[in-house]
Amino acid sequence: MKKMTSNESFQSVVQRALASPSRRTVLRGGLGLGLLGFVPETLQSAFATSVTSSASSAGVMTNAESQLGFKAVGKSLLDDVQLPPGYRYTILHATGDPLKSGVSAYSNEGAEVDDWTGRVGDHHDGMEIFYLDAKGRYSDVPTDRAVLCVNHESSADAHFLHPRGQTSSGMQGKKFTQFGDWDLGHRPETEVVKEMNLHGVSVVELVQDGRGWKYLVDAPLNRRITPETPMLFGGSADQLPHINTLMKTAFDPSGRSSRGTLNNCGHGKTPWGTYLTCEENWAKxxxxxxxxxxxxxxxxxxxxxxxxxxxxxxxxxxxxxxxxxxxxxxxxxxxxxxxxxxxxxxxxxxxxxxxNTFGFNVEIDPLEPTSVAVKRVSMGRFAHEAAVCGTPVAGEPLAFYMGCDSVNEYIYKYVSEAKWDPSDVGGGIRAGDKYLNEGRLYAARFNADGTGDWLELNIQDPKIRGFEAFRFANQADVLVHARFAADAVGATRMDRPEWGAVNPRNGDVYFALTNNSAANRTPAKVNASNPRAYNDTDGKKRSGNPHGHIVRFRDQGLRSGAQTFNWDIFLFGAEEDDPRSNLSGLTAANSFSSPDGLWFSRATGICWIQTDDGAMTDETNCMMLAAIPGALGDGGKMTVSNVMQVGGEIQEGVQETFVGAALGEARLRRFLVAPKGAEVTGVTESADGKILFVNIQHPGEKTPALGTSERYALESAWPGNQGYGQPGRPRSATIMIQREDGGVIGL
Structure with missing residues (x-):
């Protein structure tokens, strides 16, 4: 990380950019500094550094063309990854691959009898890359040695892991589905141990070779974090005793520790170089x-x-x-x-x-295999989906933005008490104790006029202290039951907040609002930040807001501790042939539904959008799109006309909202389509922007278990159908995407 004193000034960056015609195009098109003329003078050099350092480390100019440089991928129902012409993918690792030499190769028939702690987990999700220097320490400068952390979300299709699907002792010879009746008997221990340990995080050591990166079996930094891995609780000094009281169990009567992490979905990376894995739908x-x-x-x-x-x-x-x-x-x-x-x-x-011991951001130091992970209680407990850090500024607090992945839930912000000190880079869990234990938790209220408020979740607030639906005893109770606290202060219920991402070029924060149902979104129940309610008459024929949208906002003055913000809607998901819901002018080259994953490339400025779709899968598998994002406020007001059948009656209404500028195919294109039944989720890149790591999760998820004596009727056979590992059952995997000419991805 560059020192603040050596930064190029904001003014010189802008003057140099404006001196070049191509750079004037970038500033207007949104891939450059955008609206940073409104940034306070104290923050200008930090954002100039963000742009120049990301470009210099990647070897990519900051005046990238203001349109994408690949041919859009068409919709696909094929059972393979579809990429633009001139691109190819290879598989880094897949479900069950060994991390240790003493572990057998994956059979892909459910024959494994080990406990899976020596294997790559299942349901690959959020991930991040960490570089190592020559001494094995964290490096913020790219090297040829790295560690990749990959989350593992679910066991929803765990029948693929057992020879005949999931069973219980009272159901021998009968099929089992996820929603089986367990009154009939006890489940076999060998099955359950597999299913538990496929969750958590895989930490794998990578090295570069002539074709890109490969993971090393038996590398000293390889490890698995599972639901059985011991962890500590971290929180503010005055609340930690109350936190420990809420965490007391027979495992640790003191309440200071617990076991493991579950349903790990989105993620975050701290400025000091640790990994945040987010516990999402742990309740089930x-x-x-x-x-x-x-x-x-x-x-x-x-x-x-x-x-x-x-x-x-x-x-x-x-x-x-x-x-x-x-x-x-x-x-x-x-x-x-x-x-x-x-x-x-x-x-x-x-x-x-x-x-109570689940629902947190869990901090892991991937470069210290003996370190103990910490659950950061001060960041709140809910269905965590991503924990993205705003641009660090020396001498200013750090802000982490988080979504709660359920319909009608909230967007949150955590602000540290400690001010950022760049000398803490490489500080590991001790740096996490400094920044993530003492801080303030907020929930977002999106106002109808395009402004917003961060509402602090504090026991001193009379609305929280006197909340009748849940009687809070102390601030620890507020943090552990953050959903109730957000209810109490009147935060805005959103259309299922999932991944967040921060645009490194201008500080705008983006959140994917995946979808909402007809029960929760009707013309009478919309608001400015969730303005659509309609019947989808094509394909799956779902209602409410089945295709979702992406909201973006900017804290006032780009200050992490700001208590107000401005917002607009970046994109609406839609099918291109439905004029009622297609509010962003999508075409066959860029239509999408149910945005989930969001991530910005520091090398190119591209915003990558990944989908977890159930509304448009009659005509295409899930996908990943590339967008040149622009900046908050580059559009204007919009009146949304909603018409929807509700309970046998037609309900109508209008809703005023704020939307970004239409992108068109030049700035929004489909880049990837997944195999059958798969979700596209998780993305990171090599620092030079030439290798994109993408996770393909649960191909063939909806394939039923047909019983103990029959083979599976597979919806998907990927990646075995492409020659990776044993053929047959589908597997989640991390793929590496490259241009055949070795160039930068996307431009």
């Missing part, structure tokens, strides 16, 4: 059994607000998400921990509080 793994003593009303309310106790009885299990892990053995707390209603006399004697 827990179960309340029918024959246990009732829990206290406050705990039941908390579990219900987070989705744990919505179907508590066994007779309703067909509607629940439990994987039945708690059925293996009540005497083994590896499995008993998933049953929240096994009660003893005190919380430290059972697992009634086990769900």
């Amino acid at each position: 793994y827990f179960q309340i059994s029918a024959n246990s003593s009732p829990l206290g009303p406050k705990q039941v309310a908390g579990l219900k607000r987070y989705g744990v106790a919505s179907q508590p009885l066994n007779k309703e299990l067909k509607k629940a998400f439990s994987q039945g892990w708690h059925t293996v053995s009540a005497q083994d707390n590896r499995f008993a921990r998933w049953n929240l209603a096994w009660l003893e006399s005190e919380p430290e004697g059972d697992f009634r509080q086990e769900a």
